[in-house]
Amino acid sequence: MKLRFNNNFKYIIFTTLIFLFIQLLSSFNFLNRYYQGILTIMCINIILVVSLNIIAGFLGQLTLGHAGFMAIGAYFSAYITKLLSNTYFSFPIALFLGSLMAGIFGIAVALITLRLKGDYLAIITLAFAEVVRNILLNLDVVGGASGYVGIVKHTNFAYAYLIMFVVIILTISVIKSKSGRAILAIKEDEIAASASGVDVGNYKILAFVFSAFFAGLAGGLYAHYMGILEPKAFRLDKSVEILVMCVLGGMGNLKGSIIAAIILTLLPELLQGISSYRTLLYAVVLIVMMLAKNHLTLKGGVK
Amino acid sequence: MSILSVKNLGINFGGLRALDKFHLEINKGELIGLIGPNGAGKTTVFNLLTGVYQASEGEIILDNQKINGLSSDKIARIGISRTFQNIRLFQNLSVLDNVKIGMHSKYEYSFIEGILKLKKYKLEEKIKEEEALKLLKIFNLDVFASYKASSLSYGKQRELEIVRALAGKPKLLLLDEPAAGMNPNETIELMNTIKKIQESFEVAILLIEHDMKLVLGICEKITVLNYGRVLSCGKKDDVINDKEVIKAYLGE
Ligand SMILES: Nc1ncnc2c1ncn2[C@@H]1O[C@H](COP(=O)(O)OP(=O)(O)OP(=O)(O)O)[C@@H](O)[C@H]1O
Ligand SMILES: [Mg+2]
Numbered sequence: 001m002k003l004r005f006n007n008n009f010k011y012i013i014f015t016t017l018i019f020l021f022i023q024l025l026s027s028f029n030f031l032n033r034y035y036q037g038i039l040t041i042m043c044i045n046i047i048l049v050v051s052l053n054i055i056a057g058f059l060g061q062l063t064l065g066h067a068g069f070m071a072i073g074a075y076f077s078a079y080i081t082k083l084l085s086n087t088y089f090s091f092p093i094a095l096f097l098g099s100l101m102a103g104i105f106g107i108a109v110a111l112i113t114l115r116l117k118g119d120y121l122a123i124i125t126l127a128f129a130e131v132v133r134n135i136l137l138n139l140d141v142v143g144g145a146s147g148y149v150g151i152v153k154h155t156n157f158a159y160a161y162l163i164m165f166v167v168i169i170l171t172i173s174v175i176k177s178k179s180g181r182a183i184l185a186i187k188e189d190e191i192a193a194s195a196s197g198v199d200v201g202n203y204k205i206l207a208f209v210f211s212a213f214f215a216g217l218a219g220g221l222y223a224h225y226m227g228i229l230e231p232k233a234f235r236l237d238k239s240v241e242i243l244v245m246c247v248l249g250g251m252g253n254l255k256g257s258i259i260a261a262i263i264l265t266l267l268p269e270l271l272q273g274i275s276s277y278r279t280l281l282y283a284v285v286l287i288v289m290m291l292a293k294n295h296l297t298l299k300g301g302v303k
Numbered sequence: 304m305s306i307l308s309v310k311n312l313g314i315n316f317g318g319l320r321a322l323d324k325f326h327l328e329i330n331k332g333e334l335i336g337l338i339g340p341n342g343a344g345k346t347t348v349f350n351l352l353t354g355v356y357q358a359s360e361g362e363i364i365l366d367n368q369k370i371n372g373l374s375s376d377k378i379a380r381i382g383i384s385r386t387f388q389n390i391r392l393f394q395n396l397s398v399l400d401n402v403k404i405g406m407h408s409k410y411e412y413s414f415i416e417g418i419l420k421l422k423k424y425k426l427e428e429k430i431k432e433e434e435a436l437k438l439l440k441i442f443n444l445d446v447f448a449s450y451k452a453s454s455l456s457y458g459k460q461r462e463l464e465i466v467r468a469l470a471g472k473p474k475l476l477l478l479d480e481p482a483a484g485m486n487p488n489e490t491i492e493l494m495n496t497i498k499k500i501q502e503s504f505e506v507a508i509l510l511i512e513h514d515m516k517l518v519l520g521i522c523e524k525i526t527v528l529n530y531g532r533v534l535s536c537g538k539k540d541d542v543i544n545d546k547e548v549i550k551a552y553l554g555e
Contacts, residue, residue, distance in 0.1 A: 177418060178407060178410040181403055184393070189393060194375035194379070195355075196379060196404050196407055198407050199374075199376045200376065
């Protein structure tokens with residue numbers, strides 16, 4: 001298996017240059033708030049797709065509950081920033097605690113689904129996300145159905161970009177270590193993995209915790225970007241949207257799924273002018289992209 | 304010096320008594336053959352020894368430690384490695400990564416040291432990689448280190464499975480028909496290599512093989528299974544002259 005970013009150093013330079021370029025554009029007012037907003041959402045989507053890749057791509061388990069972890073991170077971090085009100089570090093602390101909470105739920109989901117595979121796992125994770133959403137709908141402390149309002153908008157492009165960068169680096173590092181190899185081995189063959197001394201259960205839990213933690217982080221950024229949270233933002237569509245990015249980029253292929261996240265974030269914005277046909281066009285473009293990708297794969301273009 | 308001692312092992316699959324009153328003694332560094340006709344229960348013995356199945360009754364003792372009921376990964380870490388009758392490689396990973404996963408429990412750096420890429424991680428990854436390449440050299444597989452496992456020929460995949468099993472530094476190595484699908488020349492070469500592995504790694508080996516001649520060529524001791532029962536066991540000369548064995552296995 002060839003790893004995607006072989007040279008970490010090159011990668012750091014590359015991302016720093018992109019960041020400086022974007023900051024430069026914004027400081028000369030070439031990028032207005034609207035475009036900066038799109039870029040921020042793009043970073044959040046990239047974090048989501050990278051985190052989902054840990055379970056769906058590397059561990060090879062189909063999950064449909066990613067929006068659930070995101071929702072937990074979003075609501076809990078928003079709750080914490082309100083609690084800590086104006087202290088200087090309230091945002092980073094809230095982001096961390098929100099992610100931690102999502103990670104704890106990751107452990108719970110992993111423990112419940114430890115012996116499940118395929119369709120069964122997909123159904124349980126889907127149910128998990130729906131339960132989370134329904135609890136949020138009825139939880140008055142966080143606004144219930146009418147939404148959680150008045151969240152301070154701490155998230156800006158720089159914040160989202162930095163966190164995205166760290167998430168990608170950490171994910172690559174995990175995959176390149178013995179833990180990552182163990183996770184990949186489980187995807188390939190559980191029986192052979194445990195015969196090689198890999199504690200399959202532990203590494204499944206590890207993958208879920210990492211994935212859920214990062215999804216919670218994305219949720220926290222999202223909450224403090226939007227300023228308002230509604231349970232309906234975390235429906236099954238959201239989980240599927242992230243999964244589509246993952247599939248499109250190639251399961252277990254970080255570079256591919258990052259590119260897919262960029263394209264699928266921009267696409268709805270580009271289609272805004274023709275709003276009535278927007279969803280239709282979105283679907284058509286998706287199908288075309290899938291076909292093109294298959295075509296390339298068959299020809300041996302994408303390995 | 305006994306390394307493995309199995310007593311009165313038995314398992315049922317529904318109504319089928321797949322293994323009954325099975326017993327086996329293996330001393331340190333011994334090479335023992337396990338033979339028997341199709342469906343005799345040979346692979347089932349491996350699955351019981353490695354915790355894939357749990358025995359209905361009986362006792363498995365490895366190096367003075369009872370290992371019944373332990374999980375597969377724990378048994379692997381305590382010292383039993385195996386290959387599979389139907390190849391079970393990590394097909395989409397590189398040949399080198401397959402071996403590194405075989406070494407999984409030998410890595411000492413912690414999870415944190417791994418993701419922060421601290422010195423210990425870098426040093427150990429380098430040392431282990433050299434070790435893995437050295438193991439691959441046994442079968443001249445080192446030139447394929449960066450290839451996907453699935454791209455190897457069938458025979459080479461079998462050899463890679465042996466390397467992966469050896470990578471865990473086992474006390475006991477279980478090989479399930481390692482020569483299946485190989486031509487006669489390859490088979491003889493493989494048997495010689497297995498003999499060499501036994502000597503240079505000082506590892507005990509339990510070898511399942513269909514071809515009686517092959518087993519007789521390299522094993523000092525043999526256990527013969529038939530319908531889930533031990534038909535005969537002991538020194539190879541005694542076993543091949545055993546009337547029961549001649550009747551049941553050689554069909555004379
Ligand atoms: N998981 C299982 N469930 C039900 N029956 C099983 C199972 N595993 C093995 N058996 C049965 O137990 C018996 C012994 O099988 P086993 O695979 O151990 O034979 P073997 O000696 O390895 O044969 P072969 O030479 O064909 O590999 C067979 O009748 C087989 O069908
Ligand atoms: Mg068998």
